[in-house]
Amino acid sequence: MLLSRLFALIQYPLPHHLLSRLVGGLAECRTPWLKNALVQAFIRQFRVDMDEAAEPDPTAYATFNDFFTRELEEGARPIGEGMVSPADGTLSQFGPIEAGQLLQAKGHRFSAMELLGGDGEAARRFLGGSFATVYLSPSDYHRVHMPVSGTLTEMVYVPGRLFSVNAATTEHVPNLFARNERLICHFDTEHGPMAVVLVGAMIVAAIETVWAGQITPLPRGGVQRIRFDTPVRLEKGEEMGRFKLGSTVVMAFSEPVSFADAIEPGAKVQMGQTLGSV
Template sequence: MTPAKLFALIQYPLPHHLLSRLIGRLADCRVGWLKDALIRAFIRQFKVDMREAHEPDPRAYPSFNDFFTRPLKDGARPIGEGLVSPADGTLSQFGSIGRGRLIQAKGHDFTAADLLGGDLEAAGRFHDGSFATVYLSPRDYHRVHMPVAGTLREMVYVPGRLFSVNAATTHHVPNLFARNERLVCHFDTEHGPMALVLVGAMIVAAIETVWAGQITPLPRGGVQRIRFDTPVHLEKGEEMGRFKLGSTVVMAFAEPVEFDAQDTERKVRMGERLGEFG
């Protein structure tokens, strides 16, 4: 058995939500010496480049969460033409949504309906479209931005597990992105419907949006849908949300996309061009 498969298997019995909430409390601690020690250790372990941060002094952040969701300097991420990356990270998969299915990793795929919380009608909008998945590692900038301009139509919270979403787990846990807790944001764009899915993961303490603040964690229950009477319009490159600790964004588009990349597992930066709508 490979170390990657063993890492995936030992996650099944773990109390995902309890661990994540405990880590979340620690990350929100405002005791000066403790939060400074956590931040220093994190920067050292993951080689975080603070020169890009709007506030480069690690001691200036009130908590680890404030450090982790730090803004960048103005102009640090120019916005390219066409479809752009919503976040810094790794473009782990991309391509067509063939027969309503998205690729997770080699040998694993999942349905758009499952990803969107069992909504067959919503999944039908993306039947002949395209998708892209960006994985945010611990060292990455953790705010999520709009890959194209859009108007929010509906937000859907889907409860689930909190498996890690790193490469080892995506290759060994079937339907990973369709079984983890996630926030589905449906937008209307000039290219048709778009879904941005913010996927929760092990020790991700919370997911926030700019229009509703912190969304997860929510009390246990079923799928929760929230519609907005007042339109929320966001321009391309504008911030739409953030992760408190790292995770993954899955984008689904109704219109086909001609991606520039030839291979997966490519590093990308927020605002970098990914392709053009066909």
């Protein structure tokens, strides 16, 4: 407990964005010996399973980021029924959105309005709905997929800090997911509005989407909104984006979700695994 609190506290004065951009530059290095050394060291440290990758040869990737956002072989992640996990990772929290609040960790809640960039109108859509949070560790597959089918209506970039998003910081940094840089993707679905929030974190060099390419980092400024007059339709299980180094996905649904009895906070999940039904 003391060590995790200390780990969280020492992050406050760190230059989050500078560190992340420096690591991002290294992750794009194309010098073969350096790139291969980084990839091999990462595989050993985090015990990455390359057998399920579409390209299992670690040296075949042009950059560390290409390796990190590697595609899986076809059929590696079957898509289940109902609402499915958008990513491999840990299902850190899930449940109802109560009085406009989402659970971050035991004793810590944060508001849907803050998560959604201060947009009260958007937050009201999710009153009485449900949420689920998936944390992607370094060893996980880092592409993010659709939990249900939907049509993109708006994308919102919210600047912020880049605290780490592991268990220590979620327990000790209040409003963590509403403080960090994030990309909010609003969708219309057959179950009503859905928001998929891609949360940045320490040394996350970039967030990409399939419809607009790399989004973060953006120049300093306020909240930036992009609406889509031409519909962007994505089916359940289809890729929507990716993290260049690990982070967290927060999903919000306007309707209550009946979560599967077999899952519980802290459970390991895989992309496409059934989490419940809306």
